[in-house]
Amino acid sequence: MRLSIFSFFSLIILCGNVSAQNFYDQSTIQKIEIQFNQPDWDYQLDTSKAGAEGYIMAASVTINGVYFDSVGVKYKGNSSYNPTYNKNPLHIELNSYKDQSYLGVNDIKLGNNFADPSMIREVLAYDILKNYMHCPEANFAKVYINGAYHGVYSNAESIDKSFYGKHYFSTSNTAIKCNPIVNPSTNTKCNLKYFTTGDSSNYFNFYEMKSKYGWEKLRALCDTITNFQSQASANIDMDRVIWMLAFNNVIVNLDSYSGAFCQNYYLYKDNTNHYNPTIWDLNMSFGGFPYLGVSNSSLASLNITNMQQLPINIHSTDVYWPLINIVNSSPQYKKMLVAHMRTIVNEYIASNLYTTKAAQFQTLIDTSVQSDNYKFYTYTQFQNGLTANVSVGSYSVPGISNLMATRLTYLQGTTDFNYTTPTITAINASTN
Helix, strand or coil, rough: CCHHHHHHHHHHHHHHHHHHCCCCCCCCCEEEEEEEECCCHHHHHHHHCCCCCEEEEEEEEECCCCEEEEEEEEECCCCCCCCCCCCCCHHHHHHHCCCCCCCCCCCCECCCCCCCCCHHHHEEEHHHHHHHCCCCEEEEEEEECCCEEEEEEEEEECCCCCHHHHCCCCCCCEEEEEEECCCCCCCCCCCCCCCCCCCHHHHHCCCCCCCCCHHHHHHHHHHHHHHHHHHHHHHHEEEHHHHHHHHHHHHHCCCCCCCCCCCCEEECCCCCCCEEEECCCCCCCCCCCCEECCCCECCEEEHHHHCCCCCCCCCCCCCHHHHHHHHHHHHHHHHHHHHHHHHHHHHHHHHHHHHHHHHHHHHHHHEEEEHHCCCCCCHHHCCCCCCCCECCCCCCCHHHHHHHHHHHHHHHHHCHHHHHCCCCCCCCCCCC
C-alpha cells in the first residue's frame, strides 16, 4: 500500500513537471491574449513601472485557448523597457487575484527582443546553458493585447519557489535576486563584494531579497567571498560558479556577473548550506551588451573585434569581481574554468550545433516575425541576424555566427585551450 501511494504521488509530480515543460516546448509558439477593460491600459502600466512596479488587473488572459479572468500584468525590464515603445517586456501573474495557473505555471515572463535583431538570443542561450547549469526553460510566444497583435516575445520560465523546488529540492531557504533595486551602474554592482563599514542595510539597493529573511546571511557570504576566499567552497557551489563564468565568457554574455554591472543572476541556498547561482535574462547574450567594465568607474565598451577576442582571464585581478578573483587565483579552479569553456566550445560552437539550433528557431518564428509591426528591426535584419552586424545606437550588435566563428578561432588558439587534456580509460563499475 505504501508503494502504491508513493507511486501515485510520484506520478502526480512527474505529470506536473511534464505539463510545465509543455508551456516551454521549443517546437511550438505559445499564444497569449491579454484583455484590458481600461482604455488607458498602456498609461497605467507605464505609471506603475515608474512607481512601485505593482500589477494592474487585466480583465482576462487567454493562453492557448485557456481563459483566465482577473490577472495581474505589469511591464518589466531596464534597458529593454521604455514608455515610448509599443512593445515592452511583460510580466503576467495569473494568481495575483485568484488561485489559478496554466499547466502548473502562474508566473509568465515575456521579453521583447530588445537589442536583438535575430530575435532568438534568449531562447538560444538558454538552450545551450541548460546542458551545464540549472536554468529556466524558454521558448517563444505571440502576444495579443485587446485583440491587436503585439508580436513575438521570448517566454522564459520564472525563477521562483517552483523553480527552486524542482532544481534545488527546497523552497524556503534564502533566495536572492542579484540585480540592483536602483538603476544598474558601474558603482551599483551585485558582485558579492563586502562593505567594510555599516550593516546589512548597505546591501538593500544592490540586491533584492526574494525570501522572508537573508540580509545578514548575504552580508556573511560577501564577507567570505571578499575576505576569506579560501573558504568560498564551504559557502557557495564553486563548480556552478565556474560553469556560470565559463558560459558568460564563451558566448560573450556581459549583461551578467562577468560584465560591467555584475547582475542578472539569482542565488539560492540549498539544504547543504551552499548558495547556487542561476543565470537569468539572456536577451543581450552573444555580444548584445558590449560593456565589460573596469573597477567601479568605467563601462569599458568593447567593439566587435574585442568581443571576438575576449580573453579567458577577464577581471582576474580586479577586486570588483571577487568570484572571478577566486577562480583565477586557484590553479584547480582555473583548470576547471578552461575545461568547462572547452566543453561548451566543443559541444556547441565547434560542432556548429548552435547554428543548427538558431536556424530552427528562426524558421519556427519566421511567419510571426513578418507580421510583427512592433519589432525593433526590419524583417531583413531578422533574416540576417546570424551573419550581419546591426547598429543599435552607440554600438553594433554582432551577427551571432559572425561573433562566434571568429571567437572559436581565437579560443582554440589560446595557450590554455591547447594544453594536453587527460584521458579516461578502463572504466569499471563497482558495487562497493
